[in-house]
Amino acid sequence: MKVFTQSVNFNADSELIKFVEKKVESLVKFHDKIVDAEVFLKVQNTSDKENKITEVKINIPGSELIVKRETKTFEEGINSAVDNLKRQLKRSKEKHRDSLIS
Numbered sequence: 001m002k003v004f005t006q007s008v009n010f011n012a013d014s015e016l017i018k019f020v021e022k023k024v025e026s027l028v029k030f031h032d033k034i035v036d037a038e039v040f041l042k043v044q045n046t047s048d049k050e051n052k053i054t055e056v057k058i059n060i061p062g063s064e065l066i067v068k069r070e071t072k073t074f075e076e077g078i079n080s081a082v083d084n085l086k087r088q089l090k091r092s093k094e095k096h097r098d099s100l101i102s
Contacts, residue, residue: 001025001034008042016041016074023082024056031089035059041074056081060092 003021005012024037042053050070054077058065067084071077 001028002036003039004036005039005041008040009045010041010043012041012074019075020078023078024058027058027082027085027089030086031060031093033061034089035061039078041077052077054078054081056085058085058089060089063092065089065092 001024003024005017005020020039020041024039027037028034036059038057038059040053040055040057042055044051044053049072052072052074053068053070054074055066055068056078065085065088067081067088069077069080071080
């Protein structure tokens with residue numbers, strides 16, 4: 001699976017990029033037909049502590065799953081988004097399996 005990572009309004013260091021790729025690639029365990037993933041890391045210029053926006057888009061045949069999180073750190077955002085995507089991928093796979101049975 002290819003993981004495309006874009007950082008907006010800042011330069012992401014290689015450690016953060018590796019962390020993102022490792023986390024997102026772990027989703028393959030939950031759905032074997034993931035085409036690719038796009039990750040957008042954005043920093044908002046606000047006084048708010050939760051100014052890091054993490055957006056993960058997973059492309060699977062027939063649809064795409066998108067999760068967006070606003071958190072204090074990108075790691076926190078990625079962890080939360082990946083957990084949510086795991087549930088969505090399981091649900092999507094079950095729906096697909098159910099449609100094949102009926």
